[in-house]
Amino acid sequence: MRRGLTLIELVIVVGIVLILVALVTSSVSSVIARAEERKTKTGMELFTLAIQEYESSTGRRLSMSGVYDVAQNPTGRAFDMRRGENHCFTTAEISRVLLRHQPSADILGRIDPSLIGNVRLTNGNRPVWVPDTPLEYTCDPDPRVFTSQSSFNAMVGAPYDPIVSPYTAANALVLLDSWGTAIRAVHPGPAALVDTNGQLQTAVYPAVSQSDQIEAIQPDPDKTVARSIERLYIGRDNPDTSIVLISAGPDLKFGRRVDPTSGLPPTPNASGPYACYLQCLDNVYITEVAE
Secondary structure (H helix, E strand, O other), X not given: OOOOOOHHHHHHHHHHHHHHHHHHHHHHHHHHHHHHHHHHHHHHHHHHHHHHXXXXXXXXXXOEOOOOOHHHOOOOOOOOEOOOOOHXXXXXXXXXXXXXXXXXXXXXXXXXXXXXXXXXXXXXXXXXXXXXXXXXXXXXXXXXXXXXXXXXXXXXXXXXXXXXXXXXXXXXXXXXXXXXXXXXEEOOOOEOOEOOXXXXXXXXXXXXXXXXXXXXXXXXXXXXXXXXXXXHHHOOOOOOOOOEEXXXXXXXXXXOOOOOOOOXXXXXXXXXXXXXXXXXXXXXXXXXXXX
């Protein structure tokens, strides 16, 4: 005669099943997370390859203006990017240059279409990659980042109007990550033009940060202007002239790798800066960053 399971045996069986379900769920989630990160990195790698192709073919690097308005730059040189551009639009600024160079455009064409954001308004509405509700950005390296449709509408107003602006015109795209957030491109800064005493020419590069705050700015070893924004995003000055691409990761927050006051990595007992540091730990880079 067969007997049924006792209550204890039933509890044990149910417990084992729940453990197995948890393990499988965790494993599947881990696989999905790795796939999303890999997809994001692939898009970033292709975008970087397109930049390298452009710079190799033309013999010049994608350059940044020393002052906010490119047309008023006292050097008279042609620059690709504005100094004060919002970081959400930096890949748009870069792509509008790359798309005019066919080999680079071909490389951009290999990026997964789901990672391409449209910078144009549709019937006056924001693109789908612009959040419709404000996000928490207390720790964001770029204090001017837009967080809602109204903010985006302000950003694409003159001189950012997609119809007339060379920076966000119709032949430009925004690179997104797997989580739908605009990837940011941190430029190493403009060429450091110095006088005979080795001091930066402030008429060419005003001594202000990316958010237009006064700061002491010095030349980097790579002969570009050192900017505090580089350290906030990647934890150190750029060692060369490469443009660093960064994804906010699954938490949609970039955080800060250093304390903006000291310029050093925060410690656990520094509650505010350390909370910002924790936000950056899931960021996705295609370059080595300081830990």
